[in-house]
Amino acid sequence: MPRPIPPKPRRARQLLPKECYFSPEWFEREHAELFSRAWTFACVAQDLPEPGDYKAVQVNRYAMIVVRAKDGGLNAFHNTCRHRGTQIYEDGASGNCRHGVVCPYHAWTYSPEDGALRGLPKKALAFADLRLEDWPLHRGGVGRIGDLIFVNPRETPEDDFETWLGSMRKTHMWPHSLEGLSEKRPVRYDILGNWKTFCENAMDGYHLSYLHDRTLMGPDIEDQDWDAVGRHWVFIGQGENESRRDSHYAPIPGVDVSGRHPAVWQFFPNSGVLSSSIFFSAYTIAPVEPERCHLELRTWMAPREAGDAGRKRARPSGTSGHGHIMKDGRRYISIAELGCHAMESLDFQIEDMWVVEQQQKAFRHPLMRTGELADRGETSLTWFQANILDHVPLEGPALPLAAE
Numbered sequence: 001m002p003r004p005i006p007p008k009p010r011r012a013r014q015l016l017p018k019e020c021y022f023s024p025e026w027f028e029r030e031h032a033e034l035f036s037r038a039w040t041f042a043c044v045a046q047d048l049p050e051p052g053d054y055k056a057v058q059v060n061r062y063a064m065i066v067v068r069a070k071d072g073g074l075n076a077f078h079n080t081c082r083h084r085g086t087q088i089y090e091d092g093a094s095g096n097c098r099h100g101v102v103c104p105y106h107a108w109t110y111s112p113e114d115g116a117l118r119g120l121p122k123k124a125l126a127f128a129d130l131r132l133e134d135w136p137l138h139r140g141g142v143g144r145i146g147d148l149i150f151v152n153p154r155e156t157p158e159d160d161f162e163t164w165l166g167s168m169r170k171t172h173m174w175p176h177s178l179e180g181l182s183e184k185r186p187v188r189y190d191i192l193g194n195w196k197t198f199c200e201n202a203m204d205g206y207h208l209s210y211l212h213d214r215t216l217m218g219p220d221i222e223d224q225d226w227d228a229v230g231r232h233w234v235f236i237g238q239g240e241n242e243s244r245r246d247s248h249y250a251p252i253p254g255v256d257v258s259g260r261h262p263a264v265w266q267f268f269p270n271s272g273v274l275s276s277s278i279f280f281s282a283y284t285i286a287p288v289e290p291e292r293c294h295l296e297l298r299t300w301m302a303p304r305e306a307g308d309a310g311r312k313r314a315r316p317s318g319t320s321g322h323g324h325i326m327k328d329g330r331r332y333i334s335i336a337e338l339g340c341h342a343m344e345s346l347d348f349q350i351e352d353m354w355v356v357e358q359q360q361k362a363f364r365h366p367l368m369r370t371g372e373l374a375d376r377g378e379t380s381l382t383w384f385q386a387n388i389l390d391h392v393p394l395e396g397p398a399l400p401l402a403a404e
């Protein structure tokens with residue numbers, strides 16, 4: 001049964017004690033009570049064009065596989081063999097498994113259509129009594145909105161995908177299609193902050209004109225709005241920042257940003273979309289440790305036009321040239337390894353990362369308490385926290401509180 005969704009609050013108020021942002025016990029409860037049944041962005045339809053195409057994705061603590069079925073549908077399985085549990089595909093691996101999902105350890109082989117165990121070597125000799133039908137791959141849930149594919153560790157979560165989306169498809173859909181766009185190199189931001197510290201910063205509309213006074217430059221709180229859709233936060237833009245209009249990047253066809261339009265989506269709990277007339281990004285905020293998260297960001301833009309290669313181009317915000325370090329096929333960015341101070345980077349994403357780390361450090365200050373929140377610009381934090389508390393109530397197993 002889907003749970004009732006908290007209403008959009010009128011007044012802003014901090015609901016979570018600060019211990020929820022660093023306590024290992026609370027972090028474990030979030031994994032057990034929230035992420036074990038959460039929908040999370042996994043990959044895009046363009047990653048899996050042909051039947052049998054698969055992609056191995058890490059979804060919070062779950063290694064999973066998304067597979068394109070023969071009929072064009074999608075399947076999600078857990079990436080752990082039923083024999084001795086080995087992870088079958090390496091993290092991030094992709095390929096085609098139409099002839100079977102084969103574990104590299106002892107070659108147990110599963111169907112890419114339904115995960116059934118099809119065969120194993122030396123069965124008569126070594127596993128005379130084993131019934132193949134008892135050992136299928138564990139299934140997960142899978143859903144698609146636009147080109148984005150989401151997975152759930154549970155095959156039938158209490159909120160099915162459409163229930164979880166709410167009215168999103170009808171009322172707040174983005175016009176972008178990834179068909180024909182080219183993907184930039186994915187980026188991992190390694191952030192020394194709790195995942196919620198990052199999410200709350202992403203939903204804080206009050207800071208845009210101040211922290212980002214040299215990059216985003218607003219909008220001010222009187223010029224912004226957000227909608228509550230299901231448990232998701234949608235930032236509503238009014239026209240588009242002048243600096244983007246002057247950009248040398250090609251506009252994405254079919255994207256009209258002249259009027260009131262959704263521009264940023266924070267899918268509850270930890271996935272999101274950023275969009276503009278020149279780029280489309282999808283991301284997850286992976287909860288790695290109580291005080292560490294990874295922002296995993298993928299970005300698509302219109303391809304460069306022929307003869308355009310030598311032209312000087314402005315940078316779109318958030319996809320700047322920082323992070324020349326490569327790890328696991330991604331650009332890797334951490335505050336410690338930046339070549340300049342974060343606030344000199346002229347990259348709003350790095351400015352956010354820096355302030356999240358400053359916020360995280362503050363939680364350890366014995367006198368630090370969250371003060372008043374802004375009734376314009378920060379009601380989103382109250383709502384996000386109410387949704388967390390719906391899944392992980394404060395009155396759960398004892399949480400050691402910091403000394404007063």
Ligand code: FES
Pocket residue numbers: 081082083084085086103104105106107108
């Ligand atoms: S662990 Fe996979 S076949 Fe043995």
Ligand SMILES: [Fe+2]
Pocket residue numbers: 201202207208211212348352
């Ligand atoms: Fe920001």
